[in-house]
Amino acid sequence: MSEEYTNNKIETKAVDSSSGSYAPPIEKVPAKEAPEQELYHAKSFWTKWVFSQDAKVIGVQYGLTATAIGLIGLVLSWGMRLQLGFPETFSFLGPATYYQSVTMHGMIMVIYLLTALFLGGFGNYLIPLMVGARDMVFPYVNMVSYWMFLVAVLVFISSFFVPGGPTGAGWTLYPPQAILPGTPGSEYGIVLMLISLSLFVIGFTMGGLNYVITVLQARTRGMTLMRMPLTVWGIFTATVLALLAFPALLVACIMMTLDSLLGTSFFMPDIFTMGEKLKTGGGSPILFQHLFWFFGHPEVYIVALPAFGIVSDLISVHARKNIFGCRMMVWAIVIIGALSFVVWAHHMYVSGMNPYFGFFFATTTLIIAVPTAIKVYNWVLTLWRGNIHLTIPMLFALGFIVTFVNGGITGLFLGNVIIDIPLSDTYFVVAHFHMVMGIAPLMVVFGAIYHWYPLITGRHLNQTLGKIHFWVTFVGAYAIYFPMHYLGFIGVPRRYFEMYDSPYMTSGVGLNQFITVAALIVGFTQILFLYNIFTSWYKGEKSERNPWKANSLEWHTPDYPPTHGNFGKELPVVYRWPYDFSVPGSDKEYIPQNVPPSQVPTAKVEIT
Numbered sequence: 001m002s003e004e005y006t007n008n009k010i011e012t013k014a015v016d017s018s019s020g021s022y023a024p025p026i027e028k029v030p031a032k033e034a035p036e037q038e039l040y041h042a043k044s045f046w047t048k049w050v051f052s053q054d055a056k057v058i059g060v061q062y063g064l065t066a067t068a069i070g071l072i073g074l075v076l077s078w079g080m081r082l083q084l085g086f087p088e089t090f091s092f093l094g095p096a097t098y099y100q101s102v103t104m105h106g107m108i109m110v111i112y113l114l115t116a117l118f119l120g121g122f123g124n125y126l127i128p129l130m131v132g133a134r135d136m137v138f139p140y141v142n143m144v145s146y147w148m149f150l151v152a153v154l155v156f157i158s159s160f161f162v163p164g165g166p167t168g169a170g171w172t173l174y175p176p177q178a179i180l181p182g183t184p185g186s187e188y189g190i191v192l193m194l195i196s197l198s199l200f201v202i203g204f205t206m207g208g209l210n211y212v213i214t215v216l217q218a219r220t221r222g223m224t225l226m227r228m229p230l231t232v233w234g235i236f237t238a239t240v241l242a243l244l245a246f247p248a249l250l251v252a253c254i255m256m257t258l259d260s261l262l263g264t265s266f267f268m269p270d271i272f273t274m275g276e277k278l279k280t281g282g283g284s285p286i287l288f289q290h291l292f293w294f295f296g297h298p299e300v301y302i303v304a305l306p307a308f309g310i311v312s313d314l315i316s317v318h319a320r321k322n323i324f325g326c327r328m329m330v331w332a333i334v335i336i337g338a339l340s341f342v343v344w345a346h347h348m349y350v351s352g353m354n355p356y357f358g359f360f361f362a363t364t365t366l367i368i369a370v371p372t373a374i375k376v377y378n379w380v381l382t383l384w385r386g387n388i389h390l391t392i393p394m395l396f397a398l399g400f401i402v403t404f405v406n407g408g409i410t411g412l413f414l415g416n417v418i419i420d421i422p423l424s425d426t427y428f429v430v431a432h433f434h435m436v437m438g439i440a441p442l443m444v445v446f447g448a449i450y451h452w453y454p455l456i457t458g459r460h461l462n463q464t465l466g467k468i469h470f471w472v473t474f475v476g477a478y479a480i481y482f483p484m485h486y487l488g489f490i491g492v493p494r495r496y497f498e499m500y501d502s503p504y505m506t507s508g509v510g511l512n513q514f515i516t517v518a519a520l521i522v523g524f525t526q527i528l529f530l531y532n533i534f535t536s537w538y539k540g541e542k543s544e545r546n547p548w549k550a551n552s553l554e555w556h557t558p559d560y561p562p563t564h565g566n567f568g569k570e571l572p573v574v575y576r577w578p579y580d581f582s583v584p585g586s587d588k589e590y591i592p593q594n595v596p597p598s599q600v601p602t603a604k605v606e607i608t
């Protein structure tokens, strides 16, 4: 075996030394584990499925709750689209309801669906399994994290039922208008929104500390940081970002709650209305914008980085090839994460900021394009000459690359001050962010669900329904969002209830109807997908163990699907990265992470 290939000597007791000329291991290395570790085994139905401390169950709870609230977000978007496409036809949606729908839809999709799903859902399910741990390090705190999230969701929903209804301040909640009369929900709705967000942040922090510490402290023997699957890298980095960014949102929420309930003026300037001065004064609305976007921009990457990680793994497994430039992929994730903290004011180009300030933020924003482009090249180079299986997860992964590149390119437009200023608050922006942080991450969510569903349930999702789901969603997303770029160019403003009869917008009428029809079709296809999820749980085709022939540890547990404690009697020992596919010199098509070198003596495996 030559120098550049691995000669990792750690072997477990279970080594099969009968294969070939391999000498038995010199020393026996015990699995890295305290024998009496308390696992909080569930004793009843309630502690097993409801108040569970098993990260896998918590992950599924997060996933189901996020999906349920996401469905509300979807239905709200139908209401808006019906109004925009056929303004005189549907009288149930007045201007106030439209504003409220925009706000609740935006907040649901960004926070309660995508953030909760990627970190709370996939994070909980996958981190312990993928790093070779029995569970999260603080299972009880992890359980409380989910229940906090649920309370946050319930408070959020309760605002639909209070006098004045939910807030209509826009998902950015800018003061002073958010808490002044005239904005829908300015009395109760906004306060419930702020409380719900605060609870979300507190709950997330409990979960987030778990994810970070589990990755740093509970990896199994041999699982070096660079051998962690990119999925874990993505979720881990996103969690660090969230732990640093959410506090800004939390303080902004607390301060605005005080402004609203106690009459403080953190964000409230001197305001005159109808010739009368309100009791506010001295506060800064722009301060709120800084706090909001200091959270808000990293939030984009809190959603994007897990998607980057997961899609890398999907591409590698379903193209049977190692990730091109794995180390570079890790560093790109970390660098993008770090840079995402110095670009926030690109959301504030029209706030009247000093032009030099804008220049600084445009520069940092465009620099992010470099590591991001590297990632895209590496995905493409991973596919290059791969043995591409057009499975449903692969289709969604390809769909992600296309939509992400599309949204990234319009991001380059908007990152430049002089181009952003005329496009600001138009449908071009709506098209951009839906592509880059709506559709692209959702493509990964869907791909990931088709990929890991067999692991969770032991059954496959219906593949025919899956193909329909992919094609309608992918083509439909373009039907919805591509024309919106054009609407932006002709000046259609965002957050407008009706375009009225302005002559220069008449060319948008037909397009708006087309978009609405497409949105309804895409929406109903998601219902079909949910139907697939629920029926396949009992009736789906049974999946054999490790159906995609993946290498990462979650597929190599003694029980399939994995049970509480994940790895049975002994934790696995890891010898390699998870990307040993089609390894030269090996007769095996893939080599799981826990296969010792003695079992693949001829494989030319890189040192990782």
Ligand code: HEM
Pocket (backbone or CB within 6 Å): 077, 078, 080, 081, 102, 103, 105, 106, 107, 109, 110, 114, 169, 170, 171, 172, 430, 433, 434, 437, 438, 439, 442, 480, 493, 494, 495, 496, 519, 522, 523
């Ligand atoms: C088929 C799916 C979707 C449709 C049809 C849809 C439709 C819409 C519509 C009509 C608006 C209002 C635009 C306006 O009047 O300014 C909107 C706003 C928004 N959407 Fe979506 N959306 C979808 C999915 C998503 C997803 C997955 C996300 C996740 C990031 C998302 C995030 C937002 C945000 C942040 C806003 C802005 C809210 C605001 O301006 O305060 N949407 N969407």
Ligand SMILES: [Cu+2]
Pocket (backbone or CB within 6 Å): 296, 297, 300, 343, 344, 346, 347
């Ligand atoms: Cu941003």
